[in-house]
Amino acid sequence: MDANKTTSALLYLDGISVSFDGFKALNELSFMVEPGEMRAIIGPNGAGKTTMMDVVTGKTRPDTGDVYFGQGAYDLSKLDETEIAELGIGRKFQKPTVFEMHTVEDNLLLALKNDRGVRATLLWSTSAPQEKRIDEILDTIRLKHLRSRVAGSLSHGQKQWLEIGMLLAQEPKLLLVDEPVAGMTDAETMQTALLLKEINQTKTVVVVEHDMAFVRELGVKVTCLHEGSVLAEGTIDQVSTNDRVVEVYLGR
Numbered sequence: 001m002d003a004n005k006t007t008s009a010l011l012y013l014d015g016i017s018v019s020f021d022g023f024k025a026l027n028e029l030s031f032m033v034e035p036g037e038m039r040a041i042i043g044p045n046g047a048g049k050t051t052m053m054d055v056v057t058g059k060t061r062p063d064t065g066d067v068y069f070g071q072g073a074y075d076l077s078k079l080d081e082t083e084i085a086e087l088g089i090g091r092k093f094q095k096p097t098v099f100e101m102h103t104v105e106d107n108l109l110l111a112l113k114n115d116r117g118v119r120a121t122l123l124w125s126t127s128a129p130q131e132k133r134i135d136e137i138l139d140t141i142r143l144k145h146l147r148s149r150v151a152g153s154l155s156h157g158q159k160q161w162l163e164i165g166m167l168l169a170q171e172p173k174l175l176l177v178d179e180p181v182a183g184m185t186d187a188e189t190m191q192t193a194l195l196l197k198e199i200n201q202t203k204t205v206v207v208v209e210h211d212m213a214f215v216r217e218l219g220v221k222v223t224c225l226h227e228g229s230v231l232a233e234g235t236i237d238q239v240s241t242n243d244r245v246v247e248v249y250l251g252r
């Protein structure tokens with residue numbers, strides 16, 4: 001549905017409230033993400049971070065408020081999950097969901113040609129542009145040397161990167177990434193920060209994460225949610241020294 005709201009933002013949540021059985025998971029939540037930006041979202045358990053992502057992707061409908069996408073061109077709160085995905089919004093859930101029995105390369109191929117079934121896709125010959133795109137993605141996600149490995153044999157961190165690569169194959173304009181470094185080693189965490197910074201050179205990214213060392217490494221604007229609203233927003237130094245943020249989240 002066309003919205004025709006005037007805004008420079010790629011994503012604009014405007015007064016979003018969501019209740020579950022009378023409990024307000026999101027409470028008049030408003031914030032904007034500009035095109036080309038990477039935004040880190042932090043906040044205590046139950047702050048509403050996952051619900052916010054669910055609202056953006058159409059999994060949960062807000063009770064009130066609008067979600068504008070594409071400089072106000074669309075109101076996502078009026079669209080279903082498929083329509084939203086087709087507008088170019090890709091989401092990576094916390095747990096990796098790669099095809100464990102298939103190779104790294106075939107996983108990317110499946111993501112590139114996700115309009116066909118698994119068997120048909122893998123029997124179909126791969127075109128030169130598809131090969132090139134797979135090479136580019138393998139470079140980005142640092143898995144070129146493992147392209148023929150079965151995905152099930154990858155480390156947890158490598159599976160997360162592969163899944164990020166599968167999202168990239170769909171050429172999203174906006175990537176939503178939910179706790180990408182949970183369970184990763186310190187080295188993998190820092191690699192993931194680098195990877196997302198590289199991806200952010202061409203795509204807008206919203207990343208939810210509890211790992212503050214990782215968020216600091218990203219070096220981007222941070223939004224702290226609490227009880228379904230924005231508690232603080234700014235640089236990591238501004239947010240992490242905010243008295244309320246320390247009280248409800250960091251100081252615990």
Ligand SMILES: Nc1ncnc2c1ncn2[C@@H]1O[C@H](COP(=O)(O)OP(=O)(O)OP(=O)(O)O)[C@@H](O)[C@H]1O
Binds near residue numbers: 020045047
């Ligand atoms: N489907 C649901 N039914 C009932 N309550 C829900 C539902 N989904 C979320 N909630 C509640 O809404 C609140 C916000 O949850 P949400 O998962 O969005 O928080 P979060 O910030 O992502 O937390 P975490 O950091 O633990 O992932 C929580 O109190 C949660 O229990």
